[in-house]
Amino acid sequence: MLPDLQAAFRAGTIGRDAAAAAALSAGGMQNGHRFGIYRNNIFKSLTGVLEAAFPTIRNLVGGENFAVLAHRFVAAYPPRQPQLYAYGGDFAAFLAGFAPAVGELPFLPDLARVEWAVNEAYFEADAEPLAAGHLAGLAPEGYAGLRLGLHPTVRLVASDWPVWDLWGLEALPEPSQNPRPPEKQGGAQRVLVRRPENKVDVVMLTPGDFAFVGALAGGDTLGAAATAAAGAEAEFDLSACLAGHLSGGTFHSRVIVDTS
Amino acid sequence: MALERENGLAESFARDPVPAAAGIGLRHTHYGDFLDGRPATAWLEVHSENYVCPGGPRMATLEAVRQHYPLSCHGVGLSLGSAEGLDAGHLARLRSLVDRFEPGLVSEHVSWSTTGGDYLNDLLPLPYTEEALDVLVGNIGQAQDALGRTILIENPSSYVTFAESTIPEWEFCAEAARRSGCGLLLDVNNIHVSAHNHGYDALEFLNGIPGELVGEIHIAGHADTEWDGRPVLIDDHGSTVKDAVWDLLDTALARIGPKPVLMEWDLDLPPLDILLGEAAKAQAALDRLAPHGPGLGSRAMDDAA
Structure with a gap:
């Protein structure tokens, strides 16, 4: 049969x-x-x-x-x-x-998580990233209550291994066009993967930045995410971090202002 | 009855018909050629399963290229011969694909890949029995209902056969088409490979195919090799078309008339020029047919009447 x-x-x-x-x-x-x-x-x-x-x-x-x-x-x-x-x-x-x-x-399992994040980002749904100008009209006191949704292609991977350095050892079909920070450090690394348009970016984040994006991914307001970031990294610089993510296309174009 | 079926086929493909001319497969290797220019091919075929992702460069490329070429969506993963039936989720993804890109042709295979929910990534052979025919016909019906259109089913290449088979492969394919109302995708390379591997006459296969059910023809290269120390032809789509397959294409076209002919190449893809060169040979075969082919022949008879 x-x-x-x-x-x-x-x-x-x-x-x-x-x-x-x-x-x-x-x-x-x-x-x-x-x-x-x-x-x-x-x-x-x-x-x-x-x-x-x-x-x-x-x-x-x-x-x-x-x-x-x-x-x-x-x-x-x-x-x-x-x-x-x-x-x-x-x-x-x-x-x-x-x-x-x-x-x-x-380090292989964590490296596989980075590569899989890249694969997912490549095939994930397309979406308009948030443009910096979008927030320009907002009064400064409104920032803390913002809920910034992440672009659907964003993936986060934290590792005890230098996975961002390791991942750079092989070119991908659609390699990142972004330049990398000059300092290559050993030890634990945190990686953000995103594809705001056609190219996949693999970006190394500081501990504070990683906590910041992770908090936003969990639905926290900008204010709460900044607090979480400062807890993870004493020298966390919110404005530099925001500027980097806005120019890199980490956020989705839909923004919700929490008025509560 | 036959006429109704034919009208049904023609109607569902009317939006942007794939012409009775030579086409090629669109593969990632050649995306640049198609994004930068307008290579000369009458139409394109893609593997449906490569374009069911939510987004990204693949979908964007097909969206851009589709504007300039008629399209055929050729499935390799639906597993029409699965005894356990079809994956409704996959059918829904295929429906989204055909709704978005409106291909002139949609096709699949007379084979199976899925059992116990596991997808064995190959086109596996069916025993040609009444039981398997019932399964196939039921699954084609489910697919056509889900897609809202007629499909074509392709005769596979194979390396083993089954003693329990009671129906010749060509009759099995033709009967599945008659019962389900689908059309046939005649792969002449597969006929050659299977005829050679199983020791039957390719012409007997061709002569057993009702030409009016054929909506498309495939040609491809195969490997003349050995397995386990014994000779075998393997359908690897990794080279130019062998002479015996060109001859079989001529015979098929003379018998069936002009149809869309696809040049398939999937392994070790060459520069686009080589692929287009093979397609040009297929087009030459179609052109040679024109003065004497059944298509024009019957039109001439109509004119006379």
């Missing part, structure tokens, strides 16, 4: 169950020695999908190692949807649980 045959194909391909493939041949599949062509097509094509989504990791571990990781990932987390631009969201979680990879390169 068709459901059994299809289940056996799944087991014999992504399930890597040699007995299932043999049973298909015993059950009347002809030229069964070619069954491996299907298994090969599936693993190879999905490895290609993951290479495109995680080019830095592919570059850092090398093609052969990446193929091993990809094959194990495909077997553990097969795609559940045919639109493969959305395949790979579980790669970071998979890497975190994959001892051989994490043992040597413990």
